[in-house]
Amino acid sequence: xxxxxxxxxxxxxxxxxxxxxxxxxxxxxxxxxxxxxxxxxxxxxxxxxxxxxxxxxxxxxxxxxxxxxxxxxxxxxxxxxxxxxxxxxxxxxxxxxxxxxxxxxxxxxxxxxxxxxxxxxxxxxxxxxxxxxxxxxxxxxxxxxxxxxxxxxxxxxxxxxxxxxxxxxxxxxxxxxxxxxxxxxxxxxxxxxxxxxxxxxxxxxxxxxxxxxxxxxxxxxxxxxxxxxxxxxxxxxxxxxxxxxxxxxxxxxxxxxxxxxxxxxxxxxxxxxxxxxxxxxxxxxxxxxxxxxxxxxx
Amino acid sequence: xxxxxxxxxxxxxxxxxxxxxxxxxxxxxxxxxxxxxxxxxxxxxxxxxxxxxxxxxxxxxxxxxxxxxxxxxxxxxxxxxxxxxxxxxxxxxxxxxxxxxxxxxxxxxxxxxxxxxxxxxxxxxxxxxxxxxxxxxxxxxxxxxxxxxxxxxxxxxxxxxxxxxxxxxxxxxxxxxxxxxxxxxxxxxxxxxxxxxxxxxxxxxxxxxxxxxxxxxxxxxxxxxxxxxxxxxxxxxxxxxxxxxxxxxxxxxxxxxxxxxxxxxxxxxxxxxxxxxxxxxxxxxxxxxxxxxxxxxxxxxxxxxxxxxxxxxxxxxxxxxxxxxxxxxxxxxxxxxxxxxxxxxxxxxxxxxxxxxxxxxxxxxxxxxxxxxxxxxxxxxxxxxxxxxxxxxxxxxxxxxxxxxxxxxxxxxxxxxxxxxxxxxxxxxxxxxxxxxxxx
Numbered sequence: 001x002x003x004x005x006x007x008x009x010x011x012x013x014x015x016x017x018x019x020x021x022x023x024x025x026x027x028x029x030x031x032x033x034x035x036x037x038x039x040x041x042x043x044x045x046x047x048x049x050x051x052x053x054x055x056x057x058x059x060x061x062x063x064x065x066x067x068x069x070x071x072x073x074x075x076x077x078x079x080x081x082x083x084x085x086x087x088x089x090x091x092x093x094x095x096x097x098x099x100x101x102x103x104x105x106x107x108x109x110x111x112x113x114x115x116x117x118x119x120x121x122x123x124x125x126x127x128x129x130x131x132x133x134x135x136x137x138x139x140x141x142x143x144x145x146x147x148x149x150x151x152x153x154x155x156x157x158x159x160x161x162x163x164x165x166x167x168x169x170x171x172x173x174x175x176x177x178x179x180x181x182x183x184x185x186x187x188x189x190x191x192x193x194x195x196x197x198x199x200x201x202x203x204x205x206x207x208x209x210x211x212x213x214x215x216x217x218x219x220x221x222x223x224x225x226x227x228x229x230x231x232x233x234x235x236x237x238x239x240x241x242x243x244x245x246x247x248x249x250x251x252x253x254x255x256x257x258x259x260x261x262x263x264x265x266x267x268x269x270x271x272x273x274x275x276x277x278x279x280x281x282x283x284x285x286x287x288x289x290x291x292x293x294x295x296x297x298x
Numbered sequence: 299x300x301x302x303x304x305x306x307x308x309x310x311x312x313x314x315x316x317x318x319x320x321x322x323x324x325x326x327x328x329x330x331x332x333x334x335x336x337x338x339x340x341x342x343x344x345x346x347x348x349x350x351x352x353x354x355x356x357x358x359x360x361x362x363x364x365x366x367x368x369x370x371x372x373x374x375x376x377x378x379x380x381x382x383x384x385x386x387x388x389x390x391x392x393x394x395x396x397x398x399x400x401x402x403x404x405x406x407x408x409x410x411x412x413x414x415x416x417x418x419x420x421x422x423x424x425x426x427x428x429x430x431x432x433x434x435x436x437x438x439x440x441x442x443x444x445x446x447x448x449x450x451x452x453x454x455x456x457x458x459x460x461x462x463x464x465x466x467x468x469x470x471x472x473x474x475x476x477x478x479x480x481x482x483x484x485x486x487x488x489x490x491x492x493x494x495x496x497x498x499x500x501x502x503x504x505x506x507x508x509x510x511x512x513x514x515x516x517x518x519x520x521x522x523x524x525x526x527x528x529x530x531x532x533x534x535x536x537x538x539x540x541x542x543x544x545x546x547x548x549x550x551x552x553x554x555x556x557x558x559x560x561x562x563x564x565x566x567x568x569x570x571x572x573x574x575x576x577x578x579x580x581x582x583x584x585x586x587x588x589x590x591x592x593x594x595x596x597x598x599x600x601x602x603x604x605x606x607x608x609x610x611x612x613x614x615x616x617x618x619x620x621x622x623x624x625x626x627x628x629x630x631x632x633x634x635x636x637x638x639x640x641x642x643x644x645x646x647x648x649x650x651x652x653x654x655x656x657x658x659x660x661x662x663x664x665x666x667x668x669x670x671x672x673x674x675x676x677x678x679x680x681x682x683x684x685x686x687x688x689x690x691x692x693x694x695x696x697x698x699x700x701x702x703x704x705x706x707x708x709x710x711x712x713x714x715x716x717x718x719x720x721x722x723x724x725x726x727x728x729x730x731x732x733x734x735x736x737x738x
Contacts, residue, residue, distance in 0.1 A: 044731035047515045048404045049690070053731065065729070123528060138554035158707030242549045245492035246707050248700040262377035264693045265402065268731055269385075285318060 038062050062272035072273060076280065079252050083230040083284070086166050090226050090247035091219060092202045093170065096175035097139065098215075099207055101178075102185045113182065116175035124172065128239035131168045136243055156244035165236045173229065177222040184218035187210060191212035220292055224285050234258070253277040323676040336361045336620045338391040341347035341368045341375060342606070344443075345572065346641015347394075350634040354624060361620045366489045370398055371607075374693065379612065383408045391615040392625055396498070396607040398691040400440055403610065405730065406691040409439040409612040415622035417441065423630055427683030428647045432608055441625040444644030446567025448500060448679035449603050449669065451574060453562040454586040456485075464588045467531060469589045475541040478562060488563045489555075490533050492706050495698035497604060498533075501565070502526040503685050504602035506595055508738065510688045516733040518686050522720040523738075526594070537705070537712070544706040553577040565590060567604040568674045572642025575663040582662065587669040589677065601680035606644055645678055649711035693726035694719050 042053040064289065066072050097116055101109050134140045135155035143183065146153040155164045188211065196206050236256040240249040249263070250256035253273060260268035340363050351365040364408045376399055381390035383406055384415040388672050395403060401407050417438045421429050428442035450465070457464065457474070460481055465471040472602040475487040493499055499509065507525035511518040536542045537672065545551050545560060549717040551706045564570060574585060590601050609625040628634050631650050639646065651657050652675055688694070701715020720736065725736035 041729075042731050044405075045515075047517065048401065049407070050435070060503055088406075118423065133550070136549075136551045136554075138551050138558070150458070181344055242716070243494065245544060245546060245703040246611065248703055249696045250700070258698060262374075263372070263539060264690065264726065265380050266404065269729065 002195050013164040014138050015282055024065075034271045034274055037268050038275050039268075041268050058268075061232070062088045063276065065269055066273045066276055069250075069256075071248065072256045073207075073255065075253045075256050075279075082166065082233065083227060086169065086230050087223060089166075090174060090177060091169055091223050093135060093174050093183055094222060095215075095219060097174065097178040098181035098185055099211065101182060102211070103203065107120075113179070117179055118175065119172045120176040122172065127168055127172050128236045131164070131171075132240055132243050135164055135240070154242070156246065158246040161240065161244050161246045165233070165240065168236050169230070169233070173226070176186060177226065180222050181215055181218045184215045187230055188214050200277050218290070227284050227288060228281050231277065253280075299376055301607035307690045312731055336617050338392060338615075338617055338621050338624060339364045340365050340392045340624075341379070341390045342366075342609075343368050343370045343375065344394055344396040344638065344641065344643045345596040346638045346643055347628075349637040349641070350628055353637065354627060354632060357628055358624075361624060363624055366390065368394075370662045371399060372695075376402075376692075378408060379403075379408070379486075381706045383613065387408075387481070389612045391621045392609055392611050394607055395440060396605065397428075397445075400432065400608065400610070400686050401434065401689040402692065403612075404439055405435055405732075408613050410613055410615070410618045410622070411437045411439065412441065412622050412625070413438045415619055416626050417610075419624070420626055420630065423649055424647050425649055427651060427681070428606070430608075430683070431686070440610040441622075441629050442609050442647030443629045444502075444638070445604075445678070445681075446569055446604040447645050447681055448565060448604055449587045449673045450590055451564040451566050451585055451587055453559065453568055453581070453584050454665065455584045456559065457483065457564045464586075465591045466589070467595045472532070472536060472541070474563075475536055476539075479541050481658070484559050485562060486541065486543040486555075487561075489543035489545050489547055489552060489553075490537060490702070490712075491704075492544060492702040493546045493550070493699050495695040495702065496545070497565075498702070499695075499700060500567070500602045500604035502529050503682060504590060505529045506600065506601055506682065508682070508684060508686075510686050510691075510692075511550055511738055512686070515734075516735055517727050518735060518737055519688075519720060519723045519727070520531050520738050521694070521723060522569070522717050525715055527713055534705070534712045554686050556580065566605050567644065568670065568677075569604075569605065569642050571661065571663060571669065573644075583665045585664050585721040586667055587664060588610065589671045589673055591666055599676070599680045600682070603681045606647075608647075622677065631733065638705055642727070644682070645674060663721040668713040688723070688727065689732065690723065690726040690730060697722040 039057060039062065040055050040057045043056045044053045061182055084216070100106060101113055101194060106112075122130075132204060134142050137143050137154075137156075140155075143153045154160055166242070185190055190220075193206060201209065233252045237251045238255060238258075239246050241249075249259045254277065257270045257273040260266045260273060301583055338361065342365060344478065346544065351363050355362055364551065375393070376395075377390055379393055383403075389408075395409075395593065398407070412597055421438065425445070429438070432438055432440040432442055438524055439736050442520045450471075452464070456478070462474045462477055463470070465474050471487070478485050478487050482734070492550045501513075502509065505525040505528055507520070507529075509519065509521045509523075509526070511520070533542070537544060543555065545555070556564075556574060557580060559581070562673060566573075566595075571585070571587070575582065580673070589599070592600060594600075602682055609628055611621040611625060613623055628638075629646075635646050635648060635651055639651075639656045645651075646657065651737065652670060657670045659670075660666045661670075697719045700713055701718050702712060705715060707709050724736060
């Protein structure tokens, strides 16, 4: 009896071992280290720290510094505004594309599915470079074309650049989110559609009464992914930064933390900013899930 | 076949370097692997440096330098070195380091004292002020390579066709900006680069500002001085009048505007000519260089320095001696300097380079003008050599960049950006655990 239980236990750890080791090494430890760094600072003596630097505990000072930095606070505000626009747009677009591909009358489904998904295969940095060319005056054919019609297009201005970034992100991820939803659509039992057809349901009724309720879990999942992804906006603005004077070094929270860590060499402040961003992302993701949960219970 | 061999070699080299790093950088590990040949890794982004390294490698079979072409320092290379220094492995033996970044590396204990490794003996062959920019606490931490004495690059053909005389003062420069923009609304005299505060710092330097100093062990910050504010107000005025472009420099749009003649001048450094030549080759022959416009038409001629860098040996290298030997050769050997001058690396830090190197000759791109002799030699002599940097210069630049960008986007002015940089710089120094105060 005991030996079987021990053996089972051993097997459990044997199977879980590789996962746990990687999880501890790549998630838990770095997270703990970041938390540790965020409450410490380097104390020095002399003009060049000739006395040698020592790491000292400073409590929440780095957090206070981050939250009193108007650049960082406005970067949080900026990604929240971005998320408010981007998340619904992304989800509606992805869902609409998925439903269109799933419609009985759709033609060339495989081709379009691949075409929509293709941008996801382009790394974010490359995508931003490509779009950067289309946004740059003097190089962009789009801007030249606008001029023909008397339009002064400015994709990189203070008012527009955030939405130019949104365009890149949607171009890149709408197809991916669509695919997640398509997968769920495919798993719907086809008998339901047949029954609906016999009952005389229109295609619109099939969508609202059958498809949408049944793909709700996939929509929730892609929404959470999109919330987290938009708050962590980084590569796109970083690549566009040299092209636009509207993008500051702390344009998004991730850029602010990156700048603190790798330009200013202030790892402690960078850690504090990262932790704050993670907290905001957690709050919004779980807040959304809770909201959905309450609706479903009601 | 060749490729495969190269791949194998690079894998072996990587493995060897990895072992060297793991073994705590003991000198034996590299020596035993290379069979008496010392291998040095050198990170640099200077044009032409590859040819100088090739020359060294062919002349010195015992010390082989592996050049790794990196992005410009502030575009990621410094970050990589800082991270490598912090983690204790992965840093190269030597690197290109700009003057303004030296104090930052010293703060992280990242640089090797080069005095005993040869610099004490040869420091007189380098420009005095560049030696002093490389010396902290009486210790020489870098081999000066080049500086960037400033001059005014301008399109002589466009200036001539509009009947504009070469501006000798900043007032005349503003008038020229007006004439140019009035004649053609899509033309501007130059761009105020919102993301390149080093350019603004150089203009403040010319106006007589002295942003940073050291008083005992307390750093002094004087960014919002009258001289700097004067420069900021001047450019605010041109910006508000719509007489300058405000697009980023060193970016595609700017290159395109240089190419199509919409930007017709550039107050820049001696190395700027190669940048224009490389990115607007079709404008060859139309550019000339004039001395920097002056704030005070009657006073002594004042110039400034923009950019400039050193070769520094990084702490943790097992081959500091060989690295120092190479660094000194790279920046003082006439043949090496010739190769670097050809690439457009800047104004040589080695004394008498104008007389003894390829520097002294007419340039076809400038319509046959010998700008180095006519303009930059005098400019180099007129640089205020008391200017110094702080360990957090990058943070100051960031705040200025953000402030300038905000002003261009309609929030505040360049003057506001300067004032914000003053307080932010003191805070950045204190955040590093250093002492700082306002004033000179």
